[in-house]
Amino acid sequence: MPPLLTALTVALTLLADQISKRFLQDASGPLIPGLVSLRGARNTGAAFSLLSHLPWLTPLLSGLVIAGLMYFLIRKRPAGFTGFAFALVLGGALGNLTDRLRLGYVIDFLQLDFISFPIFNLADVAITAGCALLIARILLSKEGPHA
Numbered sequence: 001m002p003p004l005l006t007a008l009t010v011a012l013t014l015l016a017d018q019i020s021k022r023f024l025q026d027a028s029g030p031l032i033p034g035l036v037s038l039r040g041a042r043n044t045g046a047a048f049s050l051l052s053h054l055p056w057l058t059p060l061l062s063g064l065v066i067a068g069l070m071y072f073l074i075r076k077r078p079a080g081f082t083g084f085a086f087a088l089v090l091g092g093a094l095g096n097l098t099d100r101l102r103l104g105y106v107i108d109f110l111q112l113d114f115i116s117f118p119i120f121n122l123a124d125v126a127i128t129a130g131c132a133l134l135i136a137r138i139l140l141s142k143e144g145p146h147a
Contacts, residue, residue, distance in 0.1 A: 001083030006073055009084060013091025017123040018098060021107040034113055041119045042105040055104065062097045066090065082137055088130030095123030 001009075027038035046058045069090045072078075078086055099106040108119040 001078065001080055001087070003074075003077065006077075006083050006087045009087035010091040010094065013088055013123075013126045014094045014098070017092065017095030017121065017126065020122045021095075021099065021109070024109040025107045027109055030113075031110075037111045037113050038109055039111045039119055041108045042103075043108050043119075044105045059097060059100045062093060062100065066093050066097060069093065081133065085130045085133035085137065088126045088133070092123040092126030092130065095121075095126070 024038055024040065026040045028040065030037050044055060045053075046061070069086060073083070073086055073090065077083070096106050106121065106123075108121045108124075110121060110125075111117075111119045
């Protein structure tokens with residue numbers, strides 16, 4: 001994936017995340033009845049509110065992961081599908097780190113109605129989708145995980 005397209009994917013992911021949080025942070029009500037509701041929440045920890053008792057650790061770990069992703073993207077310049085997946089993960093990680101540094105917590109607003117699951121946001125969706133794409137790439141690759 002060309003560096004400009006990678007940067008654009010990261011920027012659009014970050015922008016969509018921050019705009020959605022701005023407008024949906026206090027939302028409440030069904031989005032897709034029976035499937036997804038809007039419910040604004042503050043998450044002071046990492047995924048599933050882990051490490052909420054150590055507020056300094058989550059931004060530090062996030063920053064290290066982001067630095068590693070940026071180094072990888074700049075140095076290796078992964079192509080196509082793989083580059084897009086890494087760009088989604090980086091954009092989502094930047095979105096949540098932006099909240100942590102600016103607010104001291106992450107704004108979540110999407111709640112699944114059909115199962116008991118933590119409330120999440122678009123950054124989380126981007127990170128999960130990027131990781132799922134990377135796993136699919138590895139599992140479907142004819143040449144193994146290094147292709």
